[in-house]
Amino acid sequence: MRACVLLFSGLMAAGAGMTAVGCSGGEQEIKSIKIGVTVYDQYDTFVAQLMTEFDRYAAIKEEETGVAVNVEVYNAADSQSTQNGQVESMIEEGCNVICVNLVDRTDPTTIIDMAEKSNVPLIFFNRELVEEDLERWERLYYVGAEAFESGIMEGELAAEAFAKDVSLDKNGDGVFQYVVLEGEAGHQDAIVRTEYSVSTIVQNGVEVEKLGYAIANWNRAQAQTKMTQLLSEYGEAIELVLANNDDMALGAIDALKAADIPREEWPAVVGIDGTDVGLEAVKNGEMIGTVYNDKEGQALAMLELAYRLSTGGDLSDLELLEGKYIRLPYSKVTADVVEDYIKDSDAED
Amino acid sequence: MTYINRYRKTYSIQVTISISFTVLSVCSMCFLGIMLYEQFVSRMERMAVESTGQLLGQTAINLEDYLRNMRRISDAMYYSVIKDKDLSVEGLDEEMNLLYEANKDNLISIACYTNDGELVAAAPVATEKQGVDIVGQQWFLDAVEQMENLHFSTPHVQNLFDDTSYRYYWVVSLSRAVELTESGSSALGVLLVDMNYSSIEQLLAKANTDNSREYVYLMDSEGEIIYHPKQKLIYTGLYEENNLEQLTHEDGSYKEEFQGEKRLITVKTISYTGWKLVSVVPMSSFEMGLEEMRYFVIMLVTVSLLAVMILNQLVSARIAKPLQKLNDSVKEWEEGNLNPAIYVGGSMEVEHLGRTLRSTVEQIRQLMQDIVVEQEEKRKSELDALQSQINPHFLYNTLDSIVWMIEGGRSDDAVFMITQLASLFRISLSRGKTVISVEDEIRHARNYMNIQKIRYKNLFRVTFDVDSEILSCCTVKLVVQPLLENAIYYGVECMDGDGEIVVSGHRSGEDVYIEVSDNGLGMPEEEVAQLLKENNRAPRHGSGVGLLNVHNRIKLRFGPQYGLEIESVPDEGTTVRIHLPYIPFTPETQAWLESGKKQI
Amino acid sequence: MKKNSIYFGVLVAVMLGVTAFATYGMLNTGREGEEYQVSVIVNNSSSDRWIAFREGLKQGAADNHIQLNIVSTVEFTGLSEECQIIRREFENGADGVIIEPCSSEDEEGLLSGEVSEEAVIFVGTDVMPEGLHTVVMTDHYEVGSAIAGELLEDYEGRTDGLTVGILSGNQEQLSMQKRLSGFLDAVEGTGIEVVWTAAEEGDRIEELKSFQKEHPADVLITLENDETELAVDYLLAEEKSSCVLYGEGCSEKAVYYLDKGMIQGLIVPNEFHMGYLSMQEIAKQLLYGTSPAQNREIEFLTINKENLYDVESQKILFPIVQ
CATH class of the missing domain: 3.40.50.2300 (Response regulator)
Structure with missing residues (x-):
């Protein structure tokens, strides 16, 4: 009987030993890090360019430090549940840090819970979640810009253009008749940008009249359709198109082109983001201006943050606001300065 | 010993018990293990079937929900918008946008076309691609062909609108024929709801999140695959699915073999569309789950077998050990040890057995000893009886001599003879005692020799030379007389007056020696050697029996180391030596020796 | 007796062995093999x-x-x-x-x-x-031939004097060399004239422009995806150009412009x-x-506007879900 007990305990010990061996793994010098990224929609021009920049900086970082930086990019294709699944699999794959471009900025709970459980820091970017959610855990960060700032600048651009070029006031009534192409319904950036751009124009002493607005979901093709519909409704009366982003601004331009409206009768079009195509349009004079969303700066900040979080580096010189936010400033781009921005990105290529 | 036993297939109790128990437990354990395993397998299979059924049911419900939702959109668009509106008066854009925005997660676009493929309205994008043959597209054909139904297409890439971001959408088209009203007259049109294929994909991918090799796929009523986790591989021709055969199945579970793999197939038909949701569970994926169980059962069986075996060993040892010890004791007894240490112990029965055996052995030994003593006694008395028989010849001769003396008037001589004879008999009788003092024995010898001297008319001489020291010690009676008789008959009878017999005695340490020597014919050595052997058949001159008798009697009384020693040289004479222990003659020692206890 | 205990020992050892094996097996199942x-x-x-x-x-x-x-x-x-x-x-x-x-x-x-x-x-x-x-x-040689095949099919009987400019991609790669020779071999003797061949170097658009200025080609041949995109960019910039484009590519941009009609024929490797x-x-x-x-x-597909939306080509051409 005693022999049996001994035998059993021996087996148990052996089993335990084996599991113990199986589980142990030594700490080693960090030679490579893995950054997981999930974007809400890879067809969003700005986000796509941001990711291109991010990749580029990752390759540069790799060269500088000799630490392999592996970037795994997932596309959530506009589905929050898909994104949740992607975050889960990225955690399983052993990503050191995960960058999340939320699909639904009001619903980051699942992702934060998963990350907290596995102690993987999260960097949210581009689509800002509410402060309460960001406070849920100390290893959550946000990289982006101040949405209202872009709205203000867009308003300023429009106001300046109106002040400079009276021909924009096609009917000469001294009132700016405008339409708005809005991003996703309920999206904070869309609301803030629309709100601030209009109020800024008014603050700058320009009288405005809103003719109509349409939701185009940040999408160029949809914007074109919506603009076509707006044109058919208001036609010549439109003097200003305030688009929440460059894609939609370009969609509006597509519609103007498609409607065969002569160039000199085009309303003023302003966008936000400063995507490559947007800048090109500014350069061509199709858009009177755009607000440059510093994608290089954001990409760099994200990468730097991600790198340090992965390698356990010091975060103190990253200018974190409240220890969580990195916000990069917008800047106004008009035809006069557009070359700087185009060159900017070319030079770094 | 064990070797022989093995050959005869007789095993020790321990072996028998442990082998039979072990065999029994191995059998029952294995049986139990197999039963357990089988039970587990069948339960697991049942559970797998159940759970795939559940999963499939749930997925089917979700999918049906989704598709119903899409049909609702189409219905809403048609019955609430298109039917109401006169297209010449107002457009459909607003309502279409509304519907799209409300369902944009699942939709790619909503579009309405006239009978000849002209776009009436579309959301969210309405920029038509150049040169697209709308009328020729499958969804359009389906709708026009069967006007009363809604039609779901297989997944395809939408080829309607121009998206400058190079974007192409995989969609499942839901199309129906509608009645368009324009300036009061109605015309046929087609309403298209393009569902986002990735919604369906996500829906089904949820059922395929498991890492195991089971999966769920979806095909339409024609067997065309709508969703498959390895869709891209199937498209490339790197993977095959048995969809066409599975298409023929009704709803339910089936087993099939496909590409050498046994699989469990569960089919569920989605209502309205005729699509079939199929779950495939390779039997080997069961096996994977079962492997752990199999190892567990093996481990359980072996561990319990080990325990049982050890227990068996212990129990059987407990039962068999005492028996074995008992057996060993018996063996020892068998091998001749008359006084073995019989094992007493173990279980009650064995202990009792041991105790009984022990007392039996004791009794047997006692009995045997009694028999030995009895036999000895019998022999002694026999011998004694023998020795006390005075040769009648001698008595007759002596009496004849006495008669003759009396007749011859030699009354003194006759008196002497009678006196001697009387003394002789008195000592011979000694009141029935066997042990007497050497003094009496020597006196007896003298009496005898005196008589014989007269009978043989001094044919020989006799010399007594006995140390007085030994006179007072014990001897068996009538030991010297036979020697003298022998010496006379075989030694000096024929010596014609020259014969001489010397009786001497002395003590040497704890031993007493009495010698009878003659200078007669003597004997060769071989004959001497034969003299004291019992049952010897060597030819002899008659009364060698007397010597042997004496020899045995001494030995019986005093021990085997005592007795007679004979030395003889042919033609020179013979010396017979009586060897006795030195025991002073007292009534106590006499009584003690008489009782014969000396030997024990 | 001794023999018995040896048997017993052996039996116990065997059992222990089996147990150890089963334990090991049990601990190891479910664990995937080394990744x-x-x-x-x-x-x-x-x-x-x-x-x-x-x-x-x-x-x-x-x-x-x-x-x-x-x-x-x-x-x-x-x-x-x-x-x-x-x-x-x-x-x-x-x-x-x-x-x-x-x-x-x-x-x-x-x-x-x-x-x-x-x-x-x-x-x-x-x-x-x-x-x-x-x-x-x-098979890169076949890809080159297939591009030429598309061209020859479209221009059947009109090949004489047709001028062709080739964007030959990275000619340091064997694959590109083979495609080039595949193409050249296929057009040999058809009267097609290759007026220039540009390898991957320098500022491509500018280079392309200057090539076209010097030796205008009726047809642009691109041997590789990036070159196809480049040629598309060039054609977009030169709105008046009457050039047609045949090439190899698999990006959505290439497919889009095939769909748009800017590319006449596209070879898409799987x-x-x-x-x-x-x-x-x-x-x-x-x-x-x-x-x-x-x-x-x-294998590769030869895609033109006619078969772009064929069921089979769709399956290869368009990423299913992104």
Whole structure:
């Protein structure tokens, strides 16, 4: 009987030993890090360019430090549940840090819970979640810009253009008749940008009249359709198109082109983001201006943050606001300065 | 010993018990293990079937929900918008946008076309691609062909609108024929709801999140695959699915073999569309789950077998050990040890057995000893009886001599003879005692020799030379007389007056020696050697029996180391030596020796 | 008795052995076998042209229990840079690599030195000398011929005097050389005149413009995806150009402009298959040691406006879900 007990305990010990061996793994010098990224929609021009920049900086970082930086990019294709699944699999794959471009900025709970459980820091970017959610855990960060700032600048651009070029006031009534192409319904950036751009124009002493607005979901093709519909409704009366982003601004331009409206009768079009195509349009004079969303700066900040979080580096010189936010400033781009921005990105290529 | 036993297939109790128990437990354990395993397998299979059924049911419900939702959109668009509106008066854009925005997660676009493929309205994008043959597209054909139904297409890439971001959408088209009203007259049109294929994909991918090799796929009523986790591989021709055969199945579970793999197939038909949701569970994926169980059962069986075996060993040892010890004791007894240490112990029965055996052995030994003593006694008395028989010849001769003396008037001589004879008999009788003092024995010898001297008319001489020291010690009676008789008959009878017999005695340490020597014919050595052997058949001159008798009697009384020693040289004479222990003659020692206890 | 206890001992030992084996087995089931780590090194990894390839890699990795790591790269400057990355990947614990060599002329033996002992698969192109490694690629000569075939079919009987400009891609790669010779061989004797051939160097659009100015070509031939996109950009910029375009490509941009009618004929290799197959091959190498070097051929589709939306082409051309 005693022999049996001994035998059993021996087996148990052996089993335990084996599991113990199986589980142990030594700490080693960090030679490579893995950054997981999930974007809400890879067809969003700005986000796509941001990711291109991010990749580029990752390759540069790799060269500088000799630490392999592996970037795994997932596309959530506009589905929050898909994104949740992607975050889960990225955690399983052993990503050191995960960058999340939320699909639904009001619903980051699942992702934060998963990350907290596995102690993987999260960097949210581009689509800002509410402060309460960001406070849920100390290893959550946000990289982006101040949405209202872009709205203000867009308003300023429009106001300046109106002040400079009276021909924009096609009917000469001294009132700016405008339409708005809005991003996703309920999206904070869309609301803030629309709100601030209009109020800024008014603050700058320009009288405005809103003719109509349409939701185009940040999408160029949809914007074109919506603009076509707006044109058919208001036609010549439109003097200003305030688009929440460059894609939609370009969609509006597509519609103007498609409607065969002569160039000199085009309303003023302003966008936000400063995507490559947007800048090109500014350069061509199709858009009177755009607000440059510093994608290089954001990409760099994200990468730097991600790198340090992965390698356990010091975060103190990253200018974190409240220890969580990195916000990069917008800047106004008009035809006069557009070359700087185009060159900017070319030079770094 | 064990070797022989093995050959005869007789095993020790321990072996028998442990082998039979072990065999029994191995059998029952294995049986139990197999039963357990089988039970587990069948339960697991049942559970797998159940759970795939559940999963499939749930997925089917979700999918049906989704598709119903899409049909609702189409219905809403048609019955609430298109039917109401006169297209010449107002457009459909607003309502279409509304519907799209409300369902944009699942939709790619909503579009309405006239009978000849002209776009009436579309959301969210309405920029038509150049040169697209709308009328020729499958969804359009389906709708026009069967006007009363809604039609779901297989997944395809939408080829309607121009998206400058190079974007192409995989969609499942839901199309129906509608009645368009324009300036009061109605015309046929087609309403298209393009569902986002990735919604369906996500829906089904949820059922395929498991890492195991089971999966769920979806095909339409024609067997065309709508969703498959390895869709891209199937498209490339790197993977095959048995969809066409599975298409023929009704709803339910089936087993099939496909590409050498046994699989469990569960089919569920989605209502309205005729699509079939199929779950495939390779039997080997069961096996994977079962492997752990199999190892567990093996481990359980072996561990319990080990325990049982050890227990068996212990129990059987407990039962068999005492028996074995008992057996060993018996063996020892068998091998001749008359006084073995019989094992007493173990279980009650064995202990009792041991105790009984022990007392039996004791009794047997006692009995045997009694028999030995009895036999000895019998022999002694026999011998004694023998020795006390005075040769009648001698008595007759002596009496004849006495008669003759009396007749011859030699009354003194006759008196002497009678006196001697009387003394002789008195000592011979000694009141029935066997042990007497050497003094009496020597006196007896003298009496005898005196008589014989007269009978043989001094044919020989006799010399007594006995140390007085030994006179007072014990001897068996009538030991010297036979020697003298022998010496006379075989030694000096024929010596014609020259014969001489010397009786001497002395003590040497704890031993007493009495010698009878003659200078007669003597004997060769071989004959001497034969003299004291019992049952010897060597030819002899008659009364060698007397010597042997004496020899045995001494030995019986005093021990085997005592007795007679004979030395003889042919033609020179013979010396017979009586060897006795030195025991002073007292009534106590006499009584003690008489009782014969000396030997024990 | 002694014999019995020996038997008993042996039996106990056997039981113990079986128990240990079962315990070990039990602890080990459910645990996947060792996962190999494979790094994929391609030029400009974030480019759209790798979408289908990546998809194939991912599927292949999942099916073969391989941990996939697509290395983030920008445009390679040369083989030595690529080799550096390869070396680093091996140092970081990669068990095998899948490489698109940016040059086939490995004169200093950089590449072969790096990978001689390791599990390696080349995709897209072989390196000189040929046949030393397993290569997963299309038959490049056939691709060249197919491009020419499309051209000849469209211009049947009108080929005489047709001028052609070729954007020949990275001519350091054997694959591009073969495509070029495939094309040239096919158009030989048809009266088609190749007026210029541009290899991948410098500011391409400007170069293209100057070539076209000097020797205007009626037809642009592009031998590679990036070149096709470049030619599209050129044609977009030169709105008045009457040039038509035949080429090879697999990015959505290329497909889009084929759909738009700007590209007349497009050869699309099944890059999904390439990714999947290369994963399978490397899994084979990792599992069974080195396998003999062989070329695994990937099929390609010839797409024009007519068959773009055919069921079969759709399945290959468009990424299903992104």
